[in-house]
Amino acid sequence: MQEFDIVVIGGGPGGLAAAYGLHARGMNVAVVEKDLWGGTCPNRGCDPKKILMAAVETQGRSEALRGHGLSGVPQLDWPALMAAKRAYTEKIPDGTHNGLQAAGIATFHGEASFNADGTLTVGDNQLNAANWIIATGQEPRLPQIDGQEWLRTSNEFLDLDNLPEDITLMGAGYVGVELAAIANAAGTQVHLVHHSDRPLRAFDGDLVSDLLDRLKANGIDVQLNTEITQVAPADDQYRVATADGQSWTTGMVFATAGRMPVIAGLHLDRVDVATTAHGIKVDGTLRTTNPHIFALGDVVDRPQPKLTPVAGFEGRYLTETLTTCDAPAIKYPVIPSVVYGKTQLAQLGVTTTQAAAEPAKYRVSDLDLTHWYSYQRIQDPRARIKVVIDKTTAHIVGAAVLSSEAEQVINYLDFVIQNHMGPADISQTITAYPTLASDLTYFN
Numbered sequence: 001m002q003e004f005d006i007v008v009i010g011g012g013p014g015g016l017a018a019a020y021g022l023h024a025r026g027m028n029v030a031v032v033e034k035d036l037w038g039g040t041c042p043n044r045g046c047d048p049k050k051i052l053m054a055a056v057e058t059q060g061r062s063e064a065l066r067g068h069g070l071s072g073v074p075q076l077d078w079p080a081l082m083a084a085k086r087a088y089t090e091k092i093p094d095g096t097h098n099g100l101q102a103a104g105i106a107t108f109h110g111e112a113s114f115n116a117d118g119t120l121t122v123g124d125n126q127l128n129a130a131n132w133i134i135a136t137g138q139e140p141r142l143p144q145i146d147g148q149e150w151l152r153t154s155n156e157f158l159d160l161d162n163l164p165e166d167i168t169l170m171g172a173g174y175v176g177v178e179l180a181a182i183a184n185a186a187g188t189q190v191h192l193v194h195h196s197d198r199p200l201r202a203f204d205g206d207l208v209s210d211l212l213d214r215l216k217a218n219g220i221d222v223q224l225n226t227e228i229t230q231v232a233p234a235d236d237q238y239r240v241a242t243a244d245g246q247s248w249t250t251g252m253v254f255a256t257a258g259r260m261p262v263i264a265g266l267h268l269d270r271v272d273v274a275t276t277a278h279g280i281k282v283d284g285t286l287r288t289t290n291p292h293i294f295a296l297g298d299v300v301d302r303p304q305p306k307l308t309p310v311a312g313f314e315g316r317y318l319t320e321t322l323t324t325c326d327a328p329a330i331k332y333p334v335i336p337s338v339v340y341g342k343t344q345l346a347q348l349g350v351t352t353t354q355a356a357a358e359p360a361k362y363r364v365s366d367l368d369l370t371h372w373y374s375y376q377r378i379q380d381p382r383a384r385i386k387v388v389i390d391k392t393t394a395h396i397v398g399a400a401v402l403s404s405e406a407e408q409v410i411n412y413l414d415f416v417i418q419n420h421m422g423p424a425d426i427s428q429t430i431t432a433y434p435t436l437a438s439d440l441t442y443f444n
């Protein structure tokens with residue numbers, strides 16, 4: 001039996017933030033990882049996706065300027081792009097593992113599973129700890145359809161040697177919309193199929209509608225209110241059938257219908273850790289129903305979006321709380337979410353839906369930015385922002401942004417909101433002109 005102060009299960013961004021923080025505070029820490037050191041984000045999530053997106057964004061910017069000073073459109077070279085992605089991702093697992101070892105954090109590779117006496121088995125190793133942190137993340141959910149075994153996921157998409165000429169994506173959430181944008185830019189015919197009339201529910205409805213219009217304008221076959229019921233092999237392709245009687249042949253079908261918590265192999269029932277369909281139940285201090293077991297990151301059932309910076313924030317929170325007495329409950333700052341692509345959709349703080357429900361408290365200004373100088377300069381085909389302002393304080397408290405630059409604008413507004421500023425405060429600052437930051441003065 002090997003004894004530790006803390007054992008962290010899961011070597012992704014959340015688990016690693018906690019492990020490094022607790023080790024720096026003098027704790028004897030071990031991390032267990034069953035698959036790739038570094039977890040989803042750098043191996044098969046945010047980072048590889050954003051490497052592919054660099055080519056997508058550049059193509060989008062060039063397309064927009066065609067006839068306005070540029071001619072031709074750069075084409076994606078998939079094998080070269082995949083080589084660039086792999087040059088980054090292939091170093092992640094060893095680099096992460098070496099970093100932990102160099103820091104003096106114990107590492108175990110294998111699937112962690114709790115025993116009835118509260119200890120942990122990892123392969124031939126038995127571990128015991130004063131406290132435990134579960135940071136096992138999420139994995140793709142495969143819808144229960146006829147032919148489920150033929151469905152691929154984002155894991156495979158982000159490592160394809162060759163992209164088929166035609167693909168079908170089942171679900172238009174974050175993953176579905178982003179993979180659609182990548183494949184579309186690479187010249188593939190994309191069918192983006194969503195079962196309801198309202199994808200990306202957490203985002204502003206008008207802006208989602210604008211985004212879907214952009215995807216359609218780029219040639220993506222967006223099908224709403226469409227349920228795929230069957231996928232079957234057809235020669236070297238697949239035949240897709242829907243509940244409303246449609247069918248088509250496609251090169252590959254990807255399940256982009258959501259992700260689910262990775263808890264199956266942990267045997268949480270043996271240590272009285274309660275779960276829901278959305279993940280592990282925790283209280284305000286990220287403590288599970290077992291007082292010595294904490295959970296953080298994607299595997300937790302909580303309303304905050306499941307994103308890398310949120311997992312890292314929770315890791316840093318546990319670093320503080322597990323080394324202090326009477327820690328206060330976790331308090332999240334505003335959390336920006338971005339769906340990436342040639343056109344990006346971003347969201348932060350009080351939503352336009354919340355604002356509409358409390359008209360006495362909030363007002364929303366809806367600005368079409370398409371003809372503003374910043375967007376005309378780059379010929380952005382669609383740019384729009386909705387800013388939520390608290391009527392009492394005149395502070396900006398929320399925003400929804402659609403444009404090829406939304407990721408930048410939402411981060412500026414993040415600082416504005418964190419610093420309790422409104423248009424009057426912004427007008428007292430001087431930013432470089434003409435830039436996206438100098439536009440902030442006009443968002444009132």
Ligand SMILES: Cc1cc2nc3c(=O)[nH]c(=O)nc-3n(C[C@H](O)[C@H](O)[C@H](O)COP(=O)(O)OP(=O)(O)OC[C@H]3O[C@@H](n4cnc5c(N)ncnc54)[C@H](O)[C@@H]3O)c2cc1C
Nearest residue numbers: 010012013014034039040045046112136137297298307308
């Ligand atoms: C395609 C895609 C794109 C994304 N893009 C973005 C983005 O642009 N921005 C963003 O902020 N977020 C993005 N995300 C989400 C982001 O990847 C996650 O929020 C983040 O990785 C969560 O970190 P985590 O540490 O909670 O879990 P993970 O990173 O999933 O790490 C959990 C680790 O635990 C390990 N594990 C599981 N069970 C066990 C066990 N029993 N024993 C030992 N180890 C175990 C797993 O192998 C895994 O390595 C994306 C996700 C996907 C899938």
Ligand SMILES: NC(=O)c1ccc[n+]([C@@H]2O[C@H](COP(=O)([O-])OP(=O)(O)OC[C@H]3O[C@@H](n4cnc5c(N)ncnc54)[C@H](O)[C@@H]3O)[C@@H](O)[C@H]2O)c1
Nearest residue numbers: 143170171172173174175176194195257258259306338339
């Ligand atoms: N840019 C980013 O920050 C980014 C990118 C990718 C993933 N993520 C994170 O990963 C999480 C998971 O993303 P996701 O896209 O897998 O899930 P998601 O929940 O965002 O979207 C899945 C969508 O598929 C729909 N769906 C479910 N079953 C379906 C079916 N049978 N047919 C068609 N549609 C169906 C759901 O209604 C949902 O709208 C996100 O919530 C986000 O936190 C973030």
